[in-house]
Amino acid sequence: MTEPQTITIDHVHALLQQPSDDAVLGLVEGRVEAIDPDQLATDDYRGALEVISRRDLAERLGDDPTDEALAEQAGALTASVQQLGG
Template sequence: MTISADDVRQLLGAEGEAVLVLIEGRAEVVTAGQLGSDRYLGALEIISRDELLKRTGGADLSDRELEEQAATLNSAVDELGG
């Protein structure tokens, strides 16, 4: 799996307009400003912190819920061919 529960936890704990992206086969949490930089050119945007908060109803998730969100995001990536 490319996206882990720790990636989801990191996104939920991030400040501001954070985004979970895939770049060079790894997941990374970046700011919206970083996403526009050359370093993240070609990165696949998976989900923003705001979108994840709407989906989960808040940032306080159990380990099981974090795993479930990671699995859901991995399925979405697999469907895209990422």
């Protein structure tokens, strides 16, 4: 089982599957979630720590990223969150 703040390849995939470039990967009460931009203003997601947007993630990964690239990005994002004390 992963730590709550650990970003996995599944989280990265979930963000890339979001239809909006403004969707974000966020931390909500210690959970990692891909969040639609319309949800960010709702009570359930207010105060979420936004880790990365779909747009920024896609720019980092380019077209048709490998599983290795997705895993590397998940690790880098996890490290960033841990440095923030997420």
